[in-house]
Amino acid sequence: MAAPRVWLLWRIGVFLAALAPLVFWGCQVASNAAGPEPGNYLLLNIGIGGLCMLLLTLSLTPLTKFTRWKGFALIRRQLGLWTLAYATLHMLSYALFILGLNWALLGSELIKRPYIIVGMIALIGLAVLGATSNRWSIRRLGKRWKPLHKFSYVILGLVLLHFFWVVRADMQEWAMYAAIAALVMATRLPPVARTLPKLRYRLSR
Numbered sequence: 753m754a755a756p757r758v759w760l761l762w763r764i765g766v767f768l769a770a771l772a773p774l775v776f777w778g779c780q781v782a783s784n785a786a787g788p789e790p791g792n793y794l795l796l797n798i799g800i801g802g803l804c805m806l807l808l809t810l811s812l813t814p815l816t817k818f819t820r821w822k823g824f825a826l827i828r829r830q831l832g833l834w835t836l837a838y839a840t841l842h843m844l845s846y847a848l849f850i851l852g853l854n855w856a857l858l859g860s861e862l863i864k865r866p867y868i869i870v871g872m873i874a875l876i877g878l879a880v881l882g883a884t885s886n887r888w889s890i891r892r893l894g895k896r897w898k899p900l901h902k903f904s905y906v907i908l909g910l911v912l913l914h915f916f917w918v919v920r921a922d923m924q925e926w927a928m929y930a931a932i933a934a935l936v937m938a939t940r941l942p943p944v945a946r947t948l949p950k951l952r953y954r955l956s957r
């Protein structure tokens with residue numbers, strides 16, 4: 753009986769940790785501590801948050817292989833859905849604070865900032881993955897589920913492209929996220945993936 757309770761607490765802890773940055777940014781805006789452009793503050797921070805959530809989600813499979821700890825696998829769906837939640841809030845911040853809900857501006861915006869189209873494709877991809885992450889879809893899609901969810905690698909590439917397009921001057925931050933993404937993806941290469949359990953075995957001796 754104790755084990756399910758521990759996993760429940762673990763899941764609740766992860767939920768609260770994922771929610772915390774949003775609460776913090778919300779409080780900063782409410783207390784006028786978010787600088788002269790609170791809308792932009794929310795847009796940029798939530799965008800970075802979404803990328804971090806995506807990287808964390810994609811890290812869980814290699815971490816499970818390396819540690820064999822069930823806890824990482826248990827929060828994969830939750831973090832995937834948090835990625836979608838952050839990306840949706842990021843898009844809503846754009847619609848609210850940049851567009852001012854004036855949809856007539858969207859056409860000229862897409863020409864002026866084509867990276868938004870890349871962000872939109874990434875968001876649609878995340879929505880498809882979120883909608884098919886439940887047990888019913890896993891059963892219905894059968895063998896097609898795994899290849900479909902590998903589309904998350906393409907989404908990561910799209911988000912990095914979207915981010916790359918936004919930053920023009922200081923590439924340092926982008927390069928850091930791109931390096932983390934490269935590392936996470938490298939752990940999926942068959943020779944590296946095969947080495948992870950062996951490495952764990954060697955380190956534990």
Ligand code: HEM
Pocket residue numbers: 795796797799800802803806835839842843846850868870871872873874875911914915918919
């Ligand atoms: C409809 C979809 C999306 C729209 C309209 C959108 C819009 C934007 C805009 C307007 C910016 C700021 C550009 C600037 O400062 O000039 C931005 C930056 C960014 N977006 Fe998106 N985006 C979308 C999807 C996504 C998704 C799905 C992610 C990640 C999961 C993401 C992550 C980021 C990141 C990391 C930045 C850079 C933040 C920074 O410079 O600190 N975006 N996006």
